[in-house]
Amino acid sequence: MSEWFEQSFGEDYLIVYKHRDRYGAYEEVQQMISWLHLPAGAKVLDLCCGMGRHSNVLADSGYHVTGVDLSEVLLSEAEAQDIEQRVRWVRSDMRSIPLDGGYDAVVNLFTSFGYFDSDEENGRVLHEIKRMLAPGAPFIIDFLNPSYVKRNLVPYTEHKEVGLRIDQYRKIEAGYVKKEIVITDAQESVRRYHERVKLYHLDAFRSMLSEAGLHIEQIYGNYDESVYEEDTSPRMIFVGRG
Known part of the structure; x- marks a missing residue:
């Protein structure tokens, strides 16, 4: 994988x-x-x-x-x-x-x-x-x-770009800041991506x-x-x- x-x-x-x-x-x-x-x-x-x-x-x-x-x-x-x-x-x-x-x-x-x-x-x-x-x-x-991220994390944002809706979900979990990006096109087809960064103070x-x-x-x-x-x-x- x-x-x-x-x-x-x-x-x-x-x-x-x-x-x-x-x-x-x-x-x-x-x-x-x-x-x-x-x-x-x-x-x-x-x-x-x-x-x-x-x-x-x-x-x-x-x-x-x-x-x-x-x-x-x-x-x-x-x-x-x-x-x-x-x-x-x-x-x-x-x-x-x-x-x-x-x-x-x-x-x-x-x-x-x-x-x-x-x-x-x-x-x-x-x-x-x-x-x-x-x-x-x-x-x-x-x-x-990391301290600033924890204080200012925006859990969810949405915007549109070239016929796509882009939803971004953010959270801090198990020592990482994690983001899920969900892209939905005009036909309601969905693509998902993940980003993850370990939080080093x-x-x-x-x-x-x-x-x-x-x-x-x-x-x-x-x-x-x-x-x-x-x-x-x-x-x-x-x-x-x-």
């Missing part, structure tokens, strides 16, 4: 998350650049690049970018947006990346972590980030803030990073550069070095 992330990141994902555009990615990348302090032409790995929004903007900013993702559909969309073919696109599981290290930076964005059941499997992702980095090179891991995440040999320099609460606050920050953005 395939994992949820092997089923959910397909054509329907592009519809559900259509609102996440390149302009938003541009603003986030400009902030990341100020945190990374990279020279022009630096080698950047975007791990779990999805549809390539951030990878393409990083390439716009003058970096040599490699985008890695497991989804063939999302990589195809990323390549279609990469009109000048500046980014190297690689299909891979994030736990075992078929690349040599030596990158000047690694970024892991939009809560692309915590997909696996065990701490060991999630920890393997951090070890791969460490392996990909040149000695002392910076990384960014953009994760949700700050101390647990800090311990996992340390075990992988990744050193935290700053934790931001959002891309506005606000310092992380457990009760109020929507994000938990780790900036550090390998």
Whole structure:
């Protein structure tokens, strides 16, 4: 039986998350650049690049970018947006990346972590980030803030898109934040997808990073550069070095 992330990141994902555009990615990348302090032409790995929004903007900013993702559909969309073919696109599981290290930076964005059941499997992702980095090179891991999610979870939303009704159900259960996405077309045909992220609070995440040999320099609460606050920050953005 395939994992949820092997089923959910397909054509329907592009519809559900259509609102996440390149302009938003541009603003986030400009902030990341100020945190990374990279020279022009630096080698950047975007791990779990999805549809390539951030990878393409990083390439716009003058970096040599490699985008890695497991989804063939999302990589195809990323390549279609990469009109000048500046980014190297690689299909891979994030736990075992078929690349040599030596990158000047690694970024892991939009809560692309915590997909696996065990701490060991999630920890393997951090070890791969460490392996990909040149000695002392910076990384960014953009994760949700579990405390904020618990306080602000919206159990249900509905919207319509290109002849579809999209219902999203959210809950916190057994240490995970879970989402069920139900897409109903005009003929009342239903497609269901699930998303699940393990909730790692700050101390647990800090311990996992340390075990992988990744050193935290700053934790931001959002891309506005606000310092992380457990009760109020929507994000938990780790900036550090390998």
